[in-house]
Amino acid sequence: MEATELKYQKHLAKDYKSENAVRWCPGCGDYAILTCLHKALAELNIEPHDTAVISGIGCSSRLPYYMNTYGFHSIHGRAAAIATGVKVANPRLSVWVATGDGDSLAIGGNHFIHTIRRNVDINILLFNNKIYGLTKGQYSPTSARGFVSKSSPYGTIEDPFRPAELCFGARGTFFARAIDVDMKNQVEVMVEAARHKGTSVVEVLQNCVIFNDGIHNKISDRTWKADNTLTLKHGEKMLYGKESDKGIVLDGWNLKGVTIGEDGYTLDDVLVHDATIKDNTLQLKLALMDTSDGLPVALGVIRNVDEPSYEKDYEKQIEEEQKRTPRKSFTEFLLNSSNVWEVK
Amino acid sequence: MPTNLVVTDIKQVTIRFSGDSGDGMQLSGTLFSTLSAIFGNEIATFPDYPAEIRAPQGSLHGVSGFQVRIGSKDVYNSGDKTDVLVAMNPAALKVNAQHLKKGSIVLYDTDSFQKKDLDKALFTTQDPFTELNLNHVQPIGVAITSMTKASLEGSGLENKEMLRSKNMFALGIVCWLFNRPLEIADKLLEQKFSKKPKLVEANIKALTDGYNYGNNIHLTASTYRIDPIESSKGFYTDVNGNTATAYGLIAAAEKAGVQLFLGSYPITPATDILQELVKRKDFGVKALQMEDEIAGITSSLGASFAGCLAATSTSGPGLALKSEALGLAVMTELPLVVIDVQRSGPSTGMPTKSEQTDLNQALYGRNGESPLVVIAAASPTDCFESAFEASKIALEHMTPVILLTDGYIANGSSAWKIPVMSDYPDISPPYVQNHFNGDAGEWKPFLRDEKTLVRYWGIPGTAGYMHRIGGLEKDQLTGVISSNPENHQQMVDIRKQKIENIADYIPEQEVMGDKDADTLIVGWGGTYGHLLEASLRIRAKGKKIAFTHFRYISPLPKNSYELLKKYKRVIIAEQNNGQFADYLSSKFRDLKNIHKYNRVEGQPFKVSELIEEFTKTMEGK
Numbered sequence: 001m002e003a004t005e006l007k008y009q010k011h012l013a014k015d016y017k018s019e020n021a022v023r024w025c026p027g028c029g030d031y032a033i034l035t036c037l038h039k040a041l042a043e044l045n046i047e048p049h050d051t052a053v054i055s056g057i058g059c060s061s062r063l064p065y066y067m068n069t070y071g072f073h074s075i076h077g078r079a080a081a082i083a084t085g086v087k088v089a090n091p092r093l094s095v096w097v098a099t100g101d102g103d104s105l106a107i108g109g110n111h112f113i114h115t116i117r118r119n120v121d122i123n124i125l126l127f128n129n130k131i132y133g134l135t136k137g138q139y140s141p142t143s144a145r146g147f148v149s150k151s152s153p154y155g156t157i158e159d160p161f162r163p164a165e166l167c168f169g170a171r172g173t174f175f176a177r178a179i180d181v182d183m184k185n186q187v188e189v190m191v192e193a194a195r196h197k198g199t200s201v202v203e204v205l206q207n208c209v210i211f212n213d214g215i216h217n218k219i220s221d222r223t224w225k226a227d228n229t230l231t232l233k234h235g236e237k238m239l240y241g242k243e244s245d246k247g248i249v250l251d252g253w254n255l256k257g258v259t260i261g262e263d264g265y266t267l268d269d270v271l272v273h274d275a276t277i278k279d280n281t282l283q284l285k286l287a288l289m290d291t292s293d294g295l296p297v298a299l300g301v302i303r304n305v306d307e308p309s310y311e312k313d314y315e316k317q318i319e320e321e322q323k324r325t326p327r328k329s330f331t332e333f334l335l336n337s338s339n340v341w342e343v344k
Numbered sequence: 345m346p347t348n349l350v351v352t353d354i355k356q357v358t359i360r361f362s363g364d365s366g367d368g369m370q371l372s373g374t375l376f377s378t379l380s381a382i383f384g385n386e387i388a389t390f391p392d393y394p395a396e397i398r399a400p401q402g403s404l405h406g407v408s409g410f411q412v413r414i415g416s417k418d419v420y421n422s423g424d425k426t427d428v429l430v431a432m433n434p435a436a437l438k439v440n441a442q443h444l445k446k447g448s449i450v451l452y453d454t455d456s457f458q459k460k461d462l463d464k465a466l467f468t469t470q471d472p473f474t475e476l477n478l479n480h481v482q483p484i485g486v487a488i489t490s491m492t493k494a495s496l497e498g499s500g501l502e503n504k505e506m507l508r509s510k511n512m513f514a515l516g517i518v519c520w521l522f523n524r525p526l527e528i529a530d531k532l533l534e535q536k537f538s539k540k541p542k543l544v545e546a547n548i549k550a551l552t553d554g555y556n557y558g559n560n561i562h563l564t565a566s567t568y569r570i571d572p573i574e575s576s577k578g579f580y581t582d583v584n585g586n587t588a589t590a591y592g593l594i595a596a597a598e599k600a601g602v603q604l605f606l607g608s609y610p611i612t613p614a615t616d617i618l619q620e621l622v623k624r625k626d627f628g629v630k631a632l633q634m635e636d637e638i639a640g641i642t643s644s645l646g647a648s649f650a651g652c653l654a655a656t657s658t659s660g661p662g663l664a665l666k667s668e669a670l671g672l673a674v675m676t677e678l679p680l681v682v683i684d685v686q687r688s689g690p691s692t693g694m695p696t697k698s699e700q701t702d703l704n705q706a707l708y709g710r711n712g713e714s715p716l717v718v719i720a721a722a723s724p725t726d727c728f729e730s731a732f733e734a735s736k737i738a739l740e741h742m743t744p745v746i747l748l749t750d751g752y753i754a755n756g757s758s759a760w761k762i763p764v765m766s767d768y769p770d771i772s773p774p775y776v777q778n779h780f781n782g783d784a785g786e787w788k789p790f791l792r793d794e795k796t797l798v799r800y801w802g803i804p805g806t807a808g809y810m811h812r813i814g815g816l817e818k819d820q821l822t823g824v825i826s827s828n829p830e831n832h833q834q835m836v837d838i839r840k841q842k843i844e845n846i847a848d849y850i851p852e853q854e855v856m857g858d859k860d861a862d863t864l865i866v867g868w869g870g871t872y873g874h875l876l877e878a879s880l881r882i883r884a885k886g887k888k889i890a891f892t893h894f895r896y897i898s899p900l901p902k903n904s905y906e907l908l909k910k911y912k913r914v915i916i917a918e919q920n921n922g923q924f925a926d927y928l929s930s931k932f933r934d935l936k937n938i939h940k941y942n943r944v945e946g947q948p949f950k951v952s953e954l955i956e957e958f959t960k961t962m963e964g965k
Contacts, residue, residue: 018812020824049807054646057815065812065825070804072649073814074642075672081607081639085646085654086804088630089605093650093804111642114635314630321625328626330595334762338535340581341382 011045013038018068029180029206030059033127034066036183037096040190041069046094053096054083056103058134059208060127063098077108080115083122084310091311094194095122102132105141105161116170119198121309123190126163126203131212149211164287164302167201168280174200175287176301179220180207185231185299192301198309219297230296232286234275234304237267240296247271248286248295255285257295275304356415358423359518361511362440363432364401365394365408368511371536372430373410376515379528381582381759385414388724388873389584390422390948391755393696402456402464407439414522418880420723421873422756424950428521430514432456432488434465434472441476449482451517453510455489486557488513495553499546509550516554526555576761584757585724585749585870586616589657589683592731594627595763597653599732600739600771605652606631607643609662612695613751614685617657637665641682645669648678649813651803653735655681660689660702663746664709670744671710674839676813677790677799679738679773681731686750686869688946697946698751700869703923706746707898713836715843717745718898722872724753725760730895732768739773741846742798748897750919752948753870776800776809784808789823790835797842844899853892853901861888863962864911868894868924871949875917878954887962897924905932915961917941917954 016038024030041051051069055061057076064071070093074082079097087095104112104126115122131149132138138151142163146155167175174196176189186204193200205216219228230240230248238248241259247270249258258265275283283303289295328336359376361369370391377387392409399406413423425445431437431452444450450473462472469475473483492513496506512533519526530548537543583591597604608618610633621631630647634640641656648654658666663684673680686702688694706718717737721730727749734747774793779800780786789811792799802809811823819826820835855864857879867875872893879891892907894900908914908928914937916925922940929938939961943949 020812047807049810050805052650052804055814064814067812069810070649070802071810071812071814072646072676073812073816074645075668075815078638078642078669081634081642082646082649084632084634084639085605085607085643085648086650087646088632088643089603089647089650089652089654090805110635111639114639318625318628318630322628325626327628329765330591330598330627331762331765333626334581334591335579337581339378339382340579340762341384342579343577 011042011048013042016041016048016051016068018066020065022066023062024059025210027209028059029129029208030063030127032180032183033125033186033204033206034063036186036190037063037067037125039187040194043187043191044094044194046194050092051094051096052083052086053098054079054086055098056108058100058103058132060098060100060206061103077103077106078111080104080108080111080122080124084115084118084120087120087122088311088314091121091315097122097124099124099126101126101128101130101140101142101163105163105166113166113170116167116172116199116201118310119173119307120311121197121199123193123200124202125190126201127206128163128203129206129208129212130160130215131208133208133211137211162288163201163203164284168284168287168303172201172303173198173305173307174301175203175283175303176200177203177205177287177297177299179205179216179229179299181220182299189301192304196304197312198307218291228291228296229299230289232273232275232298232300232302234273234301237270237272239270255289255295275301276306278305356413356419356423357427357522358411358413358425359428359430360409360411360426360440360443361430361514362407362409362436363430363511364435365399365406366401367408367432368508369408369432370410372511372515373412375529375532376518376524377412377414377757378532378582379524380412380414380522382528383524386417386419387582387758388413388419388422389755389757390752400464402433402435402461404435404439404465407435409436409440418877419758420877421948421951424948424952428518430518432510432514434462434467437472438465438467438476441478444478444481446480447482449484449521450478451484451486451514453488453514454485455487457485486517491553491557492550495550496546499549501542501546506546509546512547512550513554516551516556517558519551520555520558526552579762580759581762582757583724583728583760584616584755585721585727585753586614586685586755587620588724588727588760589721589731589747589749589754590617590620590624592728593621593653593655593681593735594624594629595728595765595768596732596735596739596771597629598627599765599768600653600735600773602739602773603652604629605644605647605654606657607634607640607647607654608632608657609634609637609640611637611659611662613687613754614657614659614662614683616754617683617685637662638669641666641669641680645673645676645678645680648673648680649676649804651801651805653681653739654679655683655735657683657685659685659687659695660705661692663702663705667709668711670716671712671714672815673744674710674714674716675815675817677742677839678744679742680744681734681738681747682744683731683747683749685754686748694946696751698870698919698948699944699946700748700750700871700919701923701944702748703897703920703927706748707927713840715840716898717741717743717843717846718748719745719896720748720869720894721753722869722893722895724756724758726872727753728760728763733895736769736771737846737849739771740798741796741842742774742801743843748869750870774798774800776802777806788821789813790818790820792838796845797838847899847902850896850899850901852903853894853907855890855892855907857883857890858888859890861890862912863889863958864908864914865889865891865958866894866908866914866916866924867891867918868897871917871919874949874951874954877951878958881951881955882958887959889958889962894924897927900931904928908932908935909937911937913937913939913961915939915941915958917949919943919949
């Protein structure tokens with residue numbers, strides 16, 4: 001029985017809100033993500049008691065306390081592994097992971113990639129603010145090369161991870177991106193993530209108002225947002241810009257942002273997004289688009305591919321084995337094993 | 345069986361099969377011990393194999409051994425000195441020379457005792473027996489390699505494949521020596537290689553020819569015969585400690601009516617537990633090979649949160665990696681069974697050798713005041729009882745439990761009377777919906793049973809009991825995050841008291857032997873067989889001695905102090921530098937009678953040495 005899309009009661013966003021006072025810094029991007037999750041769960045109409053939210057350590061990981069669901073605030077980096085246990089133990093549950101760039105991509109990197117590889121049906125909300133907030137301002141695995149922070153006073157001399165590359169490298173089946181301030185798109189991708197059967201990674205570009213304020217301004221600020229972002233929709237043309245007059249076209253092996261009607265480009269040249277194609281080459285290119293290359297940052301569901309999920313296959317194996325060998329009591333099982341002798 | 349042979353009745357005999365790690369010694373040994381068990385002997389086995397999968401052929405560090413002690417009764421351990429050694433090469437002879445009893449039989453393969461073989465084992469002369477001062481043994485040279493080849497001539501097997509059956513030829517000779525009917529061995533081989541009929545045929549042929557060869561040439565003047573044991577009525581099987589551990593978890597899950605979950609990562613010598621449980625899909629067991637030790641325990645903790653009997657299996661280095669998550673299990677007060685099959689350390693140490701050096705890690709290896717339950721299994725079959733008990737305590741007292749076994753009992757096997765589960769106690773987890781008159785509004789996650797201090801288990805999917813737990817300290821009443829100093833002090837005290845209260849639910853410590861003796865031998869864990877035998881043999885000499893063996897280490901049985909202080913001398917024997925002795929001394933500071941006996945060699949105790957050392961201590965030397 002699936003936990004999703006229930007039956008007897010229509011839930012509202014407030015039903016998923018716990019009575020605990022929210023304690024993030026005023027202006028923190030996390031508030032918007034929390035609100036969006038409440039809304040997404042209401043839209044999915046999942047019973048709060050069939051929902052489990054698991055987190056690691058960091059500002060993002062306080063989120064379970066603010067959910068009127070089952071919640072587990074665990075230890076640094078391990079949320080994905082704990083969530084794997086929860087989901088495999090009870091596949092009926094809707095399982096969410098709230099995590100950050102430090103939590104999942106540094107100390108928890110191993111669990112992050114292996115969970116994705118296994119394709120356990122959980123939804124990972126990766127809050128990416130490119131900084132360690134809770135420990136007060138050290139660079140993170142997603143901070144850009146040269147980034148100056150308390151732990152990199154001369155600028156970092158290491159390249160950042162791009163979460164999409166890790167996800168795709170681990171053969172991820174679902175990757176979406178949203179900006180904290182863009183609530184509409186965020187709710188949409190969360191709903192899509194929940195409906196996808198397998199590990200869903202939602203990278204939320206989140207603003208840390210204290211230690212890394214404005215890190216996503218180039219794409220989150222209204223002045224530039226339309227020209228610097230592209231919200232992908234499966235089956236639709238990759239159009240962006242205030243007037244939707246810009247589009248993504250193929251230029252040899254590369255992607256290129258063009259203005260329709262200029263340089264001989266027409267609407268027909270603009271690519272149509274296919275999130276469901278198994279080959280992730282183009283999806284990765286889309287996920288890696290960046291304003292520094294003159295391309296908009298891709299938002300929305302970039303990849304959404306059906307593959308068998310781990311916990312389902314596990315149940316299937318159990319079912320098949322139990323069909324083959326009828327269930328016995330433990331004592332019966334031993335009596336029927338080889339090498340049994342009787343002392344009379 | 346020819347009638348003109350001398351048949352010697354001896355009570356017990358220890359046989360060691362030894363050769364290159366590729367020589368199939370583990371298989372010969374396992375087959376021999378299984379068929380001895382079926383034949384009606386008590387058995388205790390000790391596989392002793394190198395860490396390398398295939399060390400250089402013929403080298404000293406590539407020697408793999410399998411020791412089995414068989415007897416009509418009172419086989420408590422695999423023995424320390426051998427009566428019969430099967431040495432497939434000179435290295436095997438050299439490595440085992442010091443463990444040979446006077447007059448013991450050494451069956452060796454003359455084909456592999458050539459100059460180049462002797463060189464590989466670093467012999468300097470052509471006469472290995474003299475070089476090793478082995479003038480007290482009976483060497484029996486048999487051209488095992490060439491005879492195996494001859495035996496399988498025309499079998500259609502490649503030369504290399506034929507040579508693989510050397511171990512069966514050798515086993516055939518041993519079967520002849522010990523009067524084992526080959527039909528049982530044949531049957532076992534058919535089971536073992538059921539998918540490879542050609543191999544079954546070849547192995548049975550080599551085995552039979554080996555047996556016949558021994559018979560034809562009257563290989564030795566005496567043949568042993570081991571009497572069937574007088575066991576209590578019932579059905580028996582053969583089990584090793586790791587399998588028994590896995591079975592204990594399955595049985596406990598069945599009793600409690602919950603799903604069994606194991607998150608684990610392969611590590612010597614614990615991997616068999618994972619490998620057994622992944623097979624048990626017929627019981628609906630969910631056993632996951634995770635990406636690392638940490639994911640092993642954290643996935644289990646997730647499954648525990650979701651309502652399973654959750655366990656993780658590992659050895660010392662893995663337990664170190666699990667420490668932080670164990671602390672989380674203590675803090676969230678979730679049931680969890682952590683099995684540490686101890687091996688020699690520190691660090692990678694000697695992975696295939698056994699020790700009791702993880703006790704301190706189990707007791708103290710976490711940050712913060714972090715009490716939990718520690719219990720230890722005494723023998724291969726006791727692994728079943730201990731795993732069942734660990735699960736019961738974890739589920740009923742909402743706590744992580746560390747179960748310590750060790751490589752020796754994990755790989756060692758013995759005959760096991762199949763348990764009748766209706767004889768075992770019920771397991772009743774404290775499900776929240778059975779309390780507070782079913783009123784979810786009254787409940788907060790850290791409210792407790794007044795007597796046991798156990799919190800209640802609210803499982804995701806249960807309507808009305810949504811709650812949040814985690815690693816942060818919580819208010820004892822409301823269950824919300826709290827850094828209130830008084831609350832923290834109280835929670836620290838409560839968590840400690842909750843574990844101590846478990847002493848009310850475990851049996852009192854019992855003493856074997858002479859209750860009025862001056863000296864008490866104390867042990868815990870896998871040394872049980874050796875210590876019991878040592879104490880019995882000391883008593884057989886007419887000296888008074890008492891023996892007590894601890895399964896429950898944290899908390900200790902309630903009568904522990906009263907018991908220990910009664911004796912003039914308490915000798916605590918451990919395969920570490922005195923960790924249990926120090927633990928007892930720290931608990932009972934006025935005990936002044938503690939003596940320690942410690943060996944950290946990665947090998948089982950030697951009974952003869954125990955007797956000698958204990959006797960010295962008893963005599964005040």
